Amino acid sequence: MPQPAYVSIAGEIAKKIRTGKLSPGTQLHSYSEMAELYEVSGVVIRQAVALLLSQGLVRTIPRKGTFVAERPDLVRVSPERQFESVEGSFGNESDRHVHVDREVRRVSAGAHAEVLGITPEDTVVHVITKVTEDGRPISISDTYQPVARLETAPLFLEEAIADRHPTADHASWLGTAAGDLVKTVHQRFLSDAEDVVMISNVSYPRDRYSAFVFRMKLDDGREAVTWPATSNGKL
Amino acid sequence: MPQPAYVSIAGEIAKKIRTGKLSPGTQLHSYSEMAELYEVSGVVIRQAVALLLSQGLVRTIPRKGTFVAERPDLVRVSPERQFESVEGSFGNESDRHVHVDREVRRVSAGAHAEVLGITPEDTVVHVITKVTEDGRPISISDTYQPVARLETAPLFLEEAIADRHPTADHASWLGTAAGDLVKTVHQRFLSDAEDVVMISNVSYPRDRYSAFVFRMKLDDGREAVTWPATSNGKL
DNA sequence: AAGTGGTCTAGACCACGTG
DNA sequence: ACGTGGTCTAGACCACTTG
Incomplete structure (x- = not known):
């Protein structure tokens, strides 16, 4: 087995x-x-x-x-998930019905230069990842990483989650109607020095996940915590 | 036991x-x-x-x-700093007129009992918080906390973010059209023992924030555990 | 060779909902 | 009375790492 x-x-x-x-x-x-x-x-x-x-x-x-359950939530309870391979996340459902397609190429940074803090002429590794399940598109992502930072380990991840109009490529591959919104996750991987090591834009069909769930640890004993039940917010 | x-x-x-x-x-x-x-x-x-x-x-x-393990800290940086009081996060924007209205009442848990792990007859503290800026509604939230857990400090916060149909109260106060979606944050505050200490449902006008941004610390690429552990490091 | 975490068997009792 | 999920016992074999 x-x-x-x-x-x-x-x-x-x-x-x-x-x-x-x-x-x-x-x-x-x-x-x-x-x-x-x-x-x-x-x-x-x-x-x-x-x-x-x-x-x-x-x-x-x-x-x-x-x-x-009513609808599968996208659970990001732990940052380690971000490094999980796509195969790992979906693999256990696959009777080979989940397919991951990956394209890797080197291009010049172009429009992504500003976010990455480099010049448009600098070379970046561009990875396009497409995931299908039973032939239906699940997600598509574009990842850009400057070749000069291939060895730099990211320490922080910022995620911006929103319903957005997808890029033309994402829309056509997800098969959404023109003007339709998709769930997007824009990721910025940051190094120690707050430099952007890598960016990734992921699109999901809007109806696939009803919510994004995060879990975080609270600072205990901090007065700053909003604590409506008590008069002065002290824990 | x-x-x-x-x-x-x-x-x-x-x-x-x-x-x-x-x-x-x-x-x-x-x-x-x-x-x-x-x-x-x-x-x-x-x-x-x-x-x-x-x-x-x-x-x-x-x-x-x-x-x-290294405990990765998950910190939400926007749209609102959950770890500060509402007054704290808006108060120093002195050129705007931010007003916070808070209602506190004790009610029976009712439909919220299940999530809180109590019976519908149990008493909870219900706090309604409304925030306006220059007279325009910014957010409205309902917070429920069992009286039996008023002294229990939360250690973890789980947030589910989504675009949802608001409750009637939220919709009417935010002034959204019937059928409109709003940005919602459903929070579950958990104690050490994984009990739900408090829940909070927050609604924002959908057009106020374009995205939710989270920032989290990553493990560095190596095996996250410092290995080998010291010889006498066992417990 | 000994010990590890990962997986698994074949049972068991409990408190509680349903018929 | 019966079935449910939740919890638990007392073992077992495996692939692999460590000493």
């Missing part, structure tokens, strides 16, 4: 959800039913469901059952 | 990490050692470590061990 059973099982279910074969609110089989169905022990099923839960695809209600 | 063993165990370790008793890179006990230490089976330890992993507090390296 190339991959763990619980990953395969989760992927199988995830695919049904994303392709719409299982619509939101649908109740899944019980743990014991699944265990029998997939011929594994209960622990494995629980691992699989835990994976689906972490991806926001299902939710469980104690003593009732497991249900398909 | 009030809470599951794996939660207690994870909490115990999490506390040591957050208080600095365990510094980044420190190697934790092995699964089997922990199982013996806490007098539970291996599965429970694995559940506990899985919880810590999902919180980004530790990271595991196969065939090597479990290590305290």
Whole structure:
């Protein structure tokens, strides 16, 4: 077996959800039913469901059952996700139905020079990544990285999330109608010295994700925290 | 036992990490050692470590061990600094007339009970905050906090951002047309034990901010764990 | 050779919702 | 009374790293 059973099982279910074969609110089989169905022990099923839960695809209600979540949220609970390979993020759903196409070329910076803090004539590595699932486009991204900074490790990532009109290339590949908005994530990878090491513009079909979820640690003991319940905001 | 063993165990370790008793890179006990230490089976330890992993507090390296991770800080830099009071974030823009209106009342949890993990009859503090600038609405938020958790300090904040149809109250105050979308931020403040301490739903006029910008710290490209850990670094 | 995390088996009891 | 998800026990084998 190339991959763990619980990953395969989760992927199988995830695919049904994303392709719409299982619509939101649908109740899944019980743990014991699944265990029998997939011929594994209960622990494995629980691992699989835990994976689906972490991806926001299902939710469980104690003593009732497991249900398909309303809409998959794009979860960015941890910055490590940004370095996850696309294959890693989607790979467990693939019966080779997820396809990643990558083009790498070296071009001059042109219009991206200003953001990158270089001159338009400088050479950058331009990577175009296209992801399809069952032939339908999931995402497309353009990444630009100056060759002079190929060895510079990024330390910070800034993400700007918005519904925007896509570039012509993104629109045509995603197959959106003219004037349609898409969810975009503009990323700026910064080095220690606040220099922009790399930029990346990602587009998603607008209806694929209902929200972007972030999780952050709070500074405890800081008076600055808005704490409406108490009179002076002190924790 | 009030809470599951794996939660207690994870909490115990999490506390040591957050208080600095365990510094980044420190190697934790092995699964089997922990199982013996806490007098539970291996599965429970694995559940506990899985919880810590999902919180980004530790990271595991196969065939090597479990290590305290660098806690990546996720900081939202706009459109509003969540860590400052509303007055603080707008107050020093002296040339504008920013007004903050706050209503505080105690109500029963009702529909918000489920998210907060309480019963609908439980009492919550409901705070409505309205911000105007030069008389124009900037934002409106509803905050709900169970009275039983007024003293519980939140340690984590999860935010889901999306364009959504606002509640009737939000729509009427923001003055949006029926059917219009607004930018929403749904916040869940979590305590150490992963309990929801407070929720907050914020709406902004859709055209006020073009994007939400997040800034987060990345691990550097190497293995994030300082390796090898010091010989006596175990717990 | 010993130990690690990753995966898995084959059971079990509990509190609670549903019929 | 039965089924549910949640939790837990007490083992096991694997691929691999370390000493």
